[in-house]
Each structure stands twice: as structure tokens, then as C-alpha cells.
Amino acid sequence: xxxxxxxxxxxxxxKEIFKPIDAKKVRMYVCGPTVYDDPHIGNAxxxxxxxxxxxxxxxxxxxxSVLYVRNITDVDDKIIEGAKLKxxxxxxxxTNIIKRFNDDCDYLNCEKPTFEPKATExxxxxxxxxxxxxxxxxxxxxxxHVYFDVSSFKDYGKLSKKNVDELFAGARVEISExxxxxxxxxxxxxxxxxxPGWDSPWGRGRPGWHIECSAMSKxxxxxxxxxxxxxxxxxxxxxxxxxxxxxxxxxxxxxSNFWVHNGFITISNExxxxxxxxxxxxxxxxxxxxxxxxxxxxxxxxxxxxxxxSEDLLIxxxxxxxxxxxxxxxxEGKVLIPDEDLNPLYDDIxxxxxxxxxxxxxxxxxxxxxxxxxxxxxxxxxxxxxxxxKSKWNDFKNNTLEISEEVILQKLKDRNxxxxxxxxxxxxxxxxxxxxxxxxxxxxxxxxxxxIK
RNA sequence: GGUAACGUGGCGGAAUGGUUACGCAGAGGAUUGCAAAUCCUUGUAUCCCGGUUCGAUUCCGGGCGUUACCUCCA
Numbered sequence: 450x451x452x453x454x455x456x457x458x459x460x461x462x463x464k465e466i467f468k469p470i471d472a473k474k475v476r477m478y479v480c481g482p483t484v485y486d487d488p489h490i491g492n493a494x495x496x497x498x499x500x501x502x503x504x505x506x507x508x509x510x511x512x513x514s515v516l517y518v519r520n521i522t523d524v525d526d527k528i529i530e531g532a533k534l535k536x537x538x539x540x541x542x543x544t545n546i547i548k549r550f551n552d553d554c555d556y557l558n559c560e561k562p563t564f565e566p567k568a569t570e571x572x573x574x575x576x577x578x579x580x581x582x583x584x585x586x587x588x589x590x591x592x593x594h595v596y597f598d599v600s601s602f603k604d605y606g607k608l609s610k611k612n613v614d615e616l617f618a619g620a621r622v623e624i625s626e627x628x629x630x631x632x633x634x635x636x637x638x639x640x641x642x643x644x645p646g647w648d649s650p651w652g653r654g655r656p657g658w659h660i661e662c663s664a665m666s667k668x669x670x671x672x673x674x675x676x677x678x679x680x681x682x683x684x685x686x687x688x689x690x691x692x693x694x695x696x697x698x699x700x701x702x703x704x705s706n707f708w709v710h711n712g713f714i715t716i717s718n719e720x721x722x723x724x725x726x727x728x729x730x731x732x733x734x735x736x737x738x739x740x741x742x743x744x745x746x747x748x749x750x751x752x753x754x755x756x757x758x759s760e761d762l763l764i765x766x767x768x769x770x771x772x773x774x775x776x777x778x779x780x781e782g783k784v785l786i787p788d789e790d791l792n793p794l795y796d797d798i799x800x801x802x803x804x805x806x807x808x809x810x811x812x813x814x815x816x817x818x819x820x821x822x823x824x825x826x827x828x829x830x831x832x833x834x835x836x837x838x839k840s841k842w843n844d845f846k847n848n849t850l851e852i853s854e855e856v857i858l859q860k861l862k863d864r865n866x867x868x869x870x871x872x873x874x875x876x877x878x879x880x881x882x883x884x885x886x887x888x889x890x891x892x893x894x895x896x897x898x899x900x901i902k
Numbered sequence: 903g904g905u906a907a908c909g910u911g912g913c914g915g916a917a918u919g920g921u922u923a924c925g926c927a928g929a930g931g932a933u934u935g936c937a938a939a940u941c942c943u944u945g946u947a948u949c950c951c952g953g954u955u956c957g958a959u960u961c962c963g964g965g966c967g968u969u970a971c972c973u974c975c976a
Contacts, residue, residue: 462906526974594975596974609905609906609971609972610905610906611904611905611906611971611972612904612905627975628974628975631973631974631975632973632974633974634973634974634975635974635975638974638975657974658973658974659973659974681906681907681970681971682970682971684906684971685905685971685972685973686971686972686973686974687973689973690973690974712907712908712970713969713970715969715970718968718969719969720969720970749914749915749925750914750915751915751916753907753908754907754908754915755907755908755968755969755970757914759914761913761914761926762914764926765913765914765925765926768925768926769925769926775939793916793917799916799917801914801915801916801923801924801925802915802916802917802923802924804915804916804924804925805915805916805923805924805925806923806924807924808924808925809923809924815940815941816941868935871935873935873936876935876936877935877936877937880936880937880938881937884937884938889937889938889939890937890938891937891938891939892934892936892937892938892939893938893939893940900938900939
């Protein structure tokens with residue numbers, strides 16, 4: 450489609466026309482997981498949001514013209530703590546969690562990014578970047594620690610619209626003995642023997658939290674790229690610090706031209722947090738819901754808004770997909786989604802607006818031709834919905850059932866016998882029994898069929 | 903306290919300087935032994951107070967409310 454893509458840019462705070470630096474090589478970096486615990490639905494949101502943005506970008510610029518990099522941070526204090534807590538090796542923990550993460554991505558039907566670099570495989574790049582920052586007087590070493598000197602970077606706070614003086618004047622943050630100012634942040638820190646560490650000019654140690662993204666985005670996307678994405682919580686300090694490191698090391702005006710942040714998921718309007726005990730892991734939904742249900746649920750709110758997670762939301766999403774799967778028809782050959790229907794996605798990834806259009810395409814498809822059904826299905830497929838076969842969708846539901854198919858068929862037989870004898874009381878009783886077990890009966894024409902509620 | 907985002911019907915949730923999408927739930931109808939499914943029809947909303955304007959839910963100001971962020975170090 451010729452239409453421009455619009456994106457809300459956290460840098461500046463306005464919705465802008467998206468123009469890539471090079472239309473033949475559109476570059477997006479999204480902050481991936483720190484692999485210390487099972488991914489939760491808060492992690493699921495950026496996965497789906499940026500998966501859709503990836504698809505939209507490919508739609509406009511061509512499949513092979515879009516690079517999508519999502520890092521895996523596999524060295525961090527939280528990982529060290531997590532391994533200790535679970536009493537397993539760090540290696541085992543990160544391997545486990547990376548597997549979980551990949552399973553969750555599959556479950557949510559997210560495409561693989563172009564590159565998924567791991568922090569531990571890029572330590573030399575980080576050391577190199579830290580060296581440059583020290584040389585340029587943007588960083589200093591003290592007692593085997595290296596800190597970034599925030600006062601050396603005049604644009605610090607620009608992304609998150611924070612005034613550095615005000616931010617740290619409150620004296621809420623204690624000044625560490627090792628660093629000059631409270632706002633400075635660590636680039637490198639020493640590791641104890643049992644902790645993971647790498648040799649460096651400042652002794653055996655490990656990188657600070659932010660430097661891995663600066664090093665890896667540079668490696669795969671260069672000094673300046675088009676889009677940097679992640680959750681709202683990363684805006685400060687993580688992205689602010691990334692900008693400081695990268696721009697000082699690379700001496701350029703922008704790290705990324707666009708900064709895109711997705712909002713939070715809340716539970717009963719409270720932020721998910723461990724202390725509240727209200728964290729939902731993605732794998733907790735494996736048995737009860739097809740991943741498509743979560744995907745549609747995550748699309749039902751615009752990515753910038755906070756979204757409240759609820760069982761009701763999932764029930765509605767499931768119901769909608771049930772309806773949509775009835776109308777699924779695999780497109781034969783190339784089918785185009787009408788521009789006017791695609792429009793909302795180009796306008797700042799407006800997924801609710803797009804869903805609305807899918808509903809309209811559905812209305813048309815139900816009454817219309819095979820072609821209409823193919824257009825409807827294509828529109829769903831575009832955002833990763835209705836991609837599995839109808840039988841697979843139904844199989845998933847059957848697997849959640851506690852009653853065997855044999856028993857169901859026998860009950861249907863009994864009921865129809867009762868109906869033939871006009872014993873409607875018994876017939877209704879059987880129907881309600883099955884309904885209690887989640888089996889819904891439909892009398893259509895002369896045939897009785899059943900399905901999972 | 904500082905900063906930012908948000909406030910739309912019963913619920914979820916878009917859009918918009920002038921008839922306020924879409925879904926769920928509700929109501930009425932067709933159909934049905936009753937249901938289910940499907941189809942048709944349908945009611946209901948822009949937090950409060952000012953300002954700009956012929957006209958504000960939309961723009962501006964104030965208020966109220968909700969939420970988030972305020973690191974690393976510890």
C-alpha cells in the first residue's frame with residue numbers, strides 16, 4: 450500500500466510519518482527478555498505488538514527489506530539471584546528460560562526476528578564500547594567499576610523528558626562510594642569468583658544492565674537505525690542510558706529515529722508484581738486457551754494504552770475466534786486486503802480499529818462468496834490470526850474436554866430417541882447434562898451436532 | 903514532591919472541530935418441541951468548570967480522579 454505508516458514517537462511525543470533511513474533496509478531493535486524467570490503476559494504484549502509492526506513494515510517495504518533484532522539478556526544480577534534461589538547453575542537457568550521464551554513465542558504465533566543475539570556472546574563488543582567511552586571522557590573507572598558520567602552528555606533526559614538536576618536533587622538515591630554523582634550508572638562491575646565474569650582492562654567482571662543493547666544494536670543495525678521498541682517501563686532509565694552510551698561512543702545525533710513504547714498490563718487495575726502475587730505466566734494459559742486467544746486479546750487494546758487483563762477478555766476473544774474459524778477459507782493464490790481495511794494498522798498500529806474492520810469483512814464473508822471468505826481469512830492471517838486449520842482449532846478445544854467422544858455420541862443417540870418419542874423432558878435433561886460438561890448441542894436440519902462451548 | 907499518560911454507553915474499546923466505529927452483554931423479531939447457532943431490528947456514552955469557535959467529546963487553561971516512572975548502588 451502506498452499510504453504512509455504513522456508511529457507515535459516517544460522522542461518528542463508526537464505521532465509522526467515514519468520514514469526509514471533506507472527503504473531497502475528498514476531497521477528495528479526491540480528490547481528482549483532478561484532470562485531470569487518464566488515470561489509473563491506483560492512480556493507477551495511487546496512480543497505481539499512488535500510482531501505486528503514487523504509485519505506492517507514488511508508489507509510496505511518488502512519482506513527482505515526489514516531487519517528486526519531482539520536481544521536476549523543472559524547476564525544480569527537478577528539471573529545470578531534467580532539461579533541461587535532455584536539452586537541451579539546460571540547456565541541451566543538461562544537455557545531453561547530461553548526455551549520457555551521460545552515456546553511462548555510459538556504459542557503466541559510470533560515470527561522469529563531476523564536476529565536474536567545473546568549478551569554473553571557479545572561481551573568483547575561491550576568492552577570495546579566501554580573503552581571508547583573512557584577514552585572520550587564519558588566514563589571513568591574506580592575500583593574495578595566503570596561508570597558512565599551523565600554530566601558529560603548534555604541530552605541526558607531528553608527521551609524521558611526528565612530534568613537531571615531535579616530528578617536526582619531529591620536525595621532519594623544514595624550516592625555510592627565508587628561513583629562521582631548519584632545519576633551516573635554502571636557500565637562494568639567486578640564479579641565474585643562464583644559469579645559469571647569476563648576478563649577486561651578493569652579486571653574480571655561483567656557488564657552493567659544497559660550496555661548490551663548499545664553494543665548489539667550497533668553490531669546488527671549500525672550507529673543510527675529506524676525504530677527502537679520496548680515496554681514503557683524501559684523508557685527510563687534503560688533507554689535513556691542506552692542513548693547516552695551509544696551517542697557518546699558513536700558521536701552521532703540519534704541512536705534511533707523512532708522510539709516506540711507499549712503500555713502496561715494490569716490485573717484489576719493494579720500493576721503486575723511479584724509482591725502482589727498477581728503475575729500470570731504465559732505458560733499458565735497453555736492448557737486452557739489456544740495461543741490465538743491471547744493474541745487476539747492483546748490486540749484488543751491500542752498498544753500505547755494500559756490494558757487490564759481479565760478472564761472475561763479471554764472468554765470474549767475465544768468466542769470471537771470460534772465464530773471466525775467457522776468462516777475460515779484458505780486463500781488460493783494471492784489475495785489482497787483492501788487498503789481501507791488495512792488503514793488502521795498503518796496508523797500507529799491501531800489494532801482495535803483493524804479488528805473492527807475484520808468484523809465487517811466477516812459480515813460480508815458470511816453471506817458472500819468464497820472470494821469474500823478468502824479476503825476475510827487473509828485479513829486475519831495478516832496479523833497472525835486464523836493461521837491454523839479449523840480442525841486444529843477444534844482439536845485444541847476437544848483436548849480440554851473431560852468427557853469422551855463415545856459417551857457424547859451415546860448421549861446424543863439417547864436424546865434423539867427421547868425426542869422421537871416426544872419425551873422432551875428427558876431430552877432437555879440430557880442436553881443440560883452435556884452443557885454442564887461444556888458440550889453444546891445443535892439441532893440443525895435433521896442432524897444433531899455437538900461442539901465445545 | 904517531580905515528570906508523563908489517561909478519563910468515551912452496563913462492560914471492553916476506536917475515532918473525530920459539525921450524523922460518536924466495532925465487539926460483548928441487554929431488548930424485540932424470524933427460526934426451533936425447547937434450546938443452540940444464524941439472520942433482521944434496536945436503546946444507551948464523551949469526568950467537572952471556564953475559554954476560543956457559528957459549533958468542543960476533540961483545541962487551550964484550571965480542577966478532580968486513575969495509573970505509571972523517579973535507575974545502577976543498596
